[in-house]
Amino acid sequence: MHATDQTFQILLSQLLEKVEDRCPECGSEQYVWQQKNKDGTERCAPTCWSCGYKMLKKHEQQANQQRSQESFMARTQKFFHQGSLIADDALRQCRLTNYQTTELETRQAKERALAAVSAIVEGKPIHVIFSGKPGVGKSHLAISILVEVLERSAYQKYCLFVSYSELLEKLKMSMNESAKSQAKAQAYITRMKKADVLVLDDLGAELGIKNKVSTDFNNDILNRILEARQNKATIFTTNFSGKQLVEAYGTRIISRLMKHANGYVFQYKDTTDKRMRSVK
Structure with missing residues (x-):
């Protein structure tokens, strides 16, 4: 040696x-x-x-792969929890596993949601639309899709859930406030454009009971969002029918909303208000 x-x-x-x-x-x-x-x-x-x-x-x-995955998971979870506007905190507990399939229609709705999850995880820019009366489970399914996509994609997708009426309220309130408050409100729009998957919840609720035609301000905000999301996975919930949506927002906006929606539109017709069952 x-x-x-x-x-x-x-x-x-x-x-x-x-x-x-x-x-x-x-x-x-x-x-x-x-x-x-x-x-x-x-x-x-x-x-x-x-x-x-x-x-x-x-x-x-x-070790490096695990650190990278944990870091990305932390970022996507922060993006979802801090950037979402969820009017009802109970929705945060909603999952596909606790969605009530008590009749044929709700089973069909869940099947449509599962199909949407698979398509989104595969990277397809689909638009999903759940319409029907209040309380039938539209928002439950919408946020459940987000959670399922996050988990199946190993937290590689940025997801947001935004109540549209809550968004408009924040934007309107910020108009008379400081520049910092206005920038904070506008940041919601920026995140909605950036998100890989967005839920725009309860479209039409901002119009109230009497008003069935959207304002110019409302249309401008909605158009900005939809223009950025034409080729991005987006989920809409609404109490309006297709005809009512066109009457409220016009054909141009609804045309963008319907892009990539073929096969992913579901209208509840027979399901009753699940929230009222507990008080019967």
Whole structure:
């Protein structure tokens, strides 16, 4: 053995120690650092000097992948929780698993929702529309789709749930406030344009009972959102029928809303208000 090799071996023996398990790749001995971390854990995984640090590299790759996934998961969850405008906090607990399928129509609605989830995870820019009377479960299914997409995509998609009437209220209130407040309100629009998947909830509710035609301000906001989302996955819920939507917002806006919606429009016709069942 050359002197340099001997010196190197002595140095290694002072810094490293053998472990019982041999390398699963080549059967050679493996080493760890003699000096541990402050908490007593190993500084790195067992390393094989004979086959080129394969275990160490694999361990580091797995650790880096996990850190990357956790970081992305934190960002998408923050985007959803801080950027969403959810009028009813109970919706945050809604999932496909607790959606009540008590009749044929609700079972069909859930099947449509599951089909939408698969399409969105595959990257298709579909538009999903759930329409029908209040309380039939439209918003429940819409937010459930978002949660399911987040989970199935390993939190790789930015998702938002926005109550349209809540959005308009914030925008209107900010008009008479500071520039900072106005910028904060406008940030909702920016996030809605950016989101990979957006739920625009309860479209038409902002018009109230008497008004059935949207205002210019309302149409301008809605048009800005839909223009940015023509080729992005978007889910709409509304109490209006197709005819009522056209009468309220005009053909241009509804044409954008209906883009990529073929096969993903579901209208509740027979389902009763689920919220009233508990008071009967």
